[in-house]
Amino acid sequence: MQTPPQTTFDAIILAGYDPDRPHPLTQGRGEPHKVLLPVAGRPMIGYVLQALADSGCVTSGVIVGMEPTAGLEFDLPVDYLPNRGSIFANAAAGFQHLAGRQDPRRHALLVSADVPLLTGEMVRWFVNACQPLDKDAYWGIVEKQVLERTFPHSRRTYLRLVEGQFCNGDLFLGRIEAALRQQALIRELVERRKNVLSQLRLLGPRVLLKFLLRRLSMADLIGVADRVLGLQGQPVILPFAEAGMDVDKPHHLAQVEAYLRSRGQQAAGGAAHG
Numbered sequence: 001m002q003t004p005p006q007t008t009f010d011a012i013i014l015a016g017y018d019p020d021r022p023h024p025l026t027q028g029r030g031e032p033h034k035v036l037l038p039v040a041g042r043p044m045i046g047y048v049l050q051a052l053a054d055s056g057c058v059t060s061g062v063i064v065g066m067e068p069t070a071g072l073e074f075d076l077p078v079d080y081l082p083n084r085g086s087i088f089a090n091a092a093a094g095f096q097h098l099a100g101r102q103d104p105r106r107h108a109l110l111v112s113a114d115v116p117l118l119t120g121e122m123v124r125w126f127v128n129a130c131q132p133l134d135k136d137a138y139w140g141i142v143e144k145q146v147l148e149r150t151f152p153h154s155r156r157t158y159l160r161l162v163e164g165q166f167c168n169g170d171l172f173l174g175r176i177e178a179a180l181r182q183q184a185l186i187r188e189l190v191e192r193r194k195n196v197l198s199q200l201r202l203l204g205p206r207v208l209l210k211f212l213l214r215r216l217s218m219a220d221l222i223g224v225a226d227r228v229l230g231l232q233g234q235p236v237i238l239p240f241a242e243a244g245m246d247v248d249k250p251h252h253l254a255q256v257e258a259y260l261r262s263r264g265q266q267a268a269g270g271a272a273h274g
Contacts, residue, residue: 006107006133009173011058012094015045015113016065016083025253033066034247035113040260044247047116049074054120057127058109062097064090065113095179104177107133115170116256117242126171126243129236136178137225137233140169142244150241151255162217169238170246178231 015035017023023034031037035045052058053075060076065083072078081097084090091110098108109127111118130138144158144165158165207224210216218235225233238244247253 005131008057008059009107009109009127010098010102011052011061011109011111012091012098013045013048013052013061013063013111013113014065014087014090014094015063016085016087016090018085019083020085025247025250033070036070037253039116039247039253040257043072044116045072045113048111048113048118051118051120051123052076052109052111055123055127056120057124062094063113064094092180095174095176099176099180102176104180105175107173107175108179110172110174110179112170112246114246114248115243116247117245117259118170119242122238122240122243123171125240126169126236126238127173130173130234133173134232135234136231137172137174138236139173139233140171140238140243141166141235142169142238142241146239147241147244151245151259154245154252154255156244160214160216161221162215166235166237167244168246169236169240169243171236171238171243181230 015033017026017032017034019032022032025034025037026032029037035048036043038044039047049061049072052061058076061074061078062081063072063074063078064081066072066080067082068080070080079097081090081093084093094110095108098104098106107130109123111123126138126140144156144167147154147156147167156167158167207216207220210220221235222233225231242259245252245256245259247256
């Protein structure tokens with residue numbers, strides 16, 4: 001009997017922080033969680049929770065890195081998991097939690113809580129683009145010219161490929177069981193995510209050489225995921241600049257707030273409050 005296609009998903013929302021390395025945006029504010037800081041009058045994570053609820057394809061959430069006492073409002077059933085201190089540990093905890101309550105062959109959505117320009121339309125578009133879900137993992141990427149057309153001063157880190165230059169799109173869809181494989185190597189890749197050369201060096205000299213010669217392609221990265229991680233994966237090029245604008249530095253926060261103000265998106269109503 002053929003399994004019906006999956007059209008609804010649990011979402012893991014990464015909302016933790018490293019207690020040993022305070023984020024520059026939180027210093028002096030008395031709030032260690034960056035994602036609780038206000039953006040145009042509303043907590044950053046509130047926009048993300050609203051986007052997931054509005055998508056129509058997310059049925060429940062797992063917020064990793066916060067307690068229920070944080071005062072978040074989410075229009076979907078939600079579980080809270082305590083902060084593990086790193087992005088990798090929090091993501092792994094989220095997938096492990098889902099594996100304990102449902103079929104681990106299902107796919108789940110992973111999203112960072114610091115992407116306040118995310119919308120339900122973007123989440124829905126990404127999930128639809130991943131169909132028919134015949135891969136272990138899908139990750140969103142945004143082309144440099146798309147992002148800089150809307151945010152010309154974002155100063156993002158881009159990976160140069162034969163097909164163009166791309167940054168992370170902050171949306172990931174992965175099979176639960178697959179996300180729990182090869183955790184040591186995945187941890188290294190996550191920890192080196194801000195240093196492209198360091199990541200590529202970890203994947204082997206052939207990959208690094210192709211990158212330096214500007215011959216690295218998407219097909220190469222897909223092959224590496226299969227060979228090194230044992231995962232069948234596929235990047236998804238997102239047409240939304242907003243999906244690449246996670247708030248990581250003060251100038252990102254300023255640009256995001258200006259964008260929201262220009263569209264009149266203030267804190268009237270909300271999916272979360274601190």
